[in-house]
Amino acid sequence: MKQYLIILSAFFLSFCLSANLIAQEEENRFTNSGDSDPAAIEILDELKVKYESFESLEMNFSIEIDLPEEEEHIIQKGTLAQSGDKFRLDMEDKSVISNGEMLWFHLKNNNEVQINNASMLEEDSDDIFSPNNLMKLYESDDFIFVLSQEYKEGGETFIQIECKPVDKENEFSKMRMTINKNKKELLSVKAFSKDGSRYTFSCEDLDYDKIFDASHFNFDPTAFPDIYVEDLRIP
Numbered sequence: 365m366k367q368y369l370i371i372l373s374a375f376f377l378s379f380c381l382s383a384n385l386i387a388q389e390e391e392n393r394f395t396n397s398g399d400s401d402p403a404a405i406e407i408l409d410e411l412k413v414k415y416e417s418f419e420s421l422e423m424n425f426s427i428e429i430d431l432p433e434e435e436e437h438i439i440q441k442g443t444l445a446q447s448g449d450k451f452r453l454d455m456e457d458k459s460v461i462s463n464g465e466m467l468w469f470h471l472k473n474n475n476e477v478q479i480n481n482a483s484m485l486e487e488d489s490d491d492i493f494s495p496n497n498l499m500k501l502y503e504s505d506d507f508i509f510v511l512s513q514e515y516k517e518g519g520e521t522f523i524q525i526e527c528k529p530v531d532k533e534n535e536f537s538k539m540r541m542t543i544n545k546n547k548k549e550l551l552s553v554k555a556f557s558k559d560g561s562r563y564t565f566s567c568e569d570l571d572y573d574k575i576f577d578a579s580h581f582n583f584d585p586t587a588f589p590d591i592y593v594e595d596l597r598i599p
Contacts, residue, residue, distance in 0.1 A: 365372060370440065386418065392581065393582050398499070399508055400507075400509040400510070401448045401509060401510045401511045403511045404509040404511040404525045405509060405543075406544060407511070407525065408509065408525070409524060410548050411543060411548055411549075411550060412429050414549075416543075416546045417530075417574045418570075418573050419447065419573050420445070420446060420447035420448075420573055420574050420575070420576060421445070421446055421570055421571065421573070422443065422444070422445045422446075422571040422574050423443065423444045423445075423567055423568075423569070423570050423571075423572065423574050424442075424443050424446060424567075424568045424569050425440060425443070425565060425566060425567050425569060426440065426441045426442075426444055426565075426566050426569055427439070427440045427441075427442070427563065427565050427566075428562075428563070428564040429561070429562070429563055429564075430561065430562040430563075430564075431533050431560075432559065432560035432561060432562050440456065441455070442454055442456075443574060444517075444576075445580060445581075447466065447527045447576055447581065449462070449464040449482070450462060450464050451581070452580055452581055452582040456472075456473070457471070457472050458470060458471055459472070459473055459583075461581060461582070461583050462485075462581065463482070463581045464482055464576075464581075465481070465482050465520065465577070466479060466480070466482055466582075466592050466597070467480040467481065467484055467485065468483070468583035470481075470583060474590060474592070475588060476591065476593075476594065477583060477585055477591055477592070477593055477594070478590040478594045479593065479595045479596060479597055480595055480596050480597060481597050481598060489531050498504050501544070505530070506526045506530055506531065507527050507528065507529055507530065508527070509525055509526070509527050510525065510526045510528070511524075512524050512525060512526045512540075514545070515598055516521055520544060520545075520546065520547075521544075521545040521546055521550070522543065522544060522545060523540055523542070523543045523545045524540060524541065524542050525540070525543065526534055526538055526540055526543045526545075527539040527540070527541060532535035534571070535557060535558060535559075536555050536556060536557055536558065537556045537557070538555075538556050539553055539554065539555045539556070540553070540554045540556075541553050542554075549567070549570070550567045551566065551567055552564060552565060552567065553565045567599060570578060592593075595596070
């Protein structure tokens with residue numbers, strides 16, 4: 365599910381030096397989370413404070429997937445709504461919905477819904493692209509953050525931050541976050557998988573402090589005739 369939740373969100377959080385990642389001398393210097401660039405952490409703190417100041421938000425986004433030996437890009441679009449611990453992720457073939465207690469995975473093509481406890485996302489610490497864990501990404505000891513580039517384009521100033529996992533066994537070699545410095549908004553997150561795959565999440569527009577009806581964060585199986593319901597909740 366990582367490729368679909370990538371960003372979310374970095375939703376709320378959470379890189380160019382060059383095609384060579386970080387230079388070899390930096391590779392040796394940055395070995396644990398304490399080696400993160402203070403300038404990068406300061407920017408991420410500001411970003412986190414801004415997003416946490418909103419009661420809710422709705423985001424339209426796109427995900428571009430580049431697979432090894434595949435010439436065509438896969439582009440998927442979706443919408444993410446979040447209010448407190450409630451969220452709704454809608455894409456063409458699936459939806460992921462949580463009211464804070466229950467979690468629904470709606471597989472549209474299969475006319476199937478899987479029901480889980482919402483706490484499943486927090487328990488799955490490996491899924492860094494889940495809505496809850498993205499906000500905690502840079503506060504963990506699992507990643508190193510380095511301010512790699514600042515540039516201007518169209519009158520705006522942009523910052524790129526490289527995020528590298530401390531664990532060499534992590535399936536991703538790095539992530540690259542692009543941030544609008546003046547607006548303090550996350551524009552994109554690009555994840556580099558060790559198998560050569562690339563996943564780029566781009567935020568297309570944001571709507572802050574939007575009021576949602578409670579039903580927006582619930583799933584009603586009766587609205588889908590003959591849907592197969594699989595209840596995987598643990599009592």
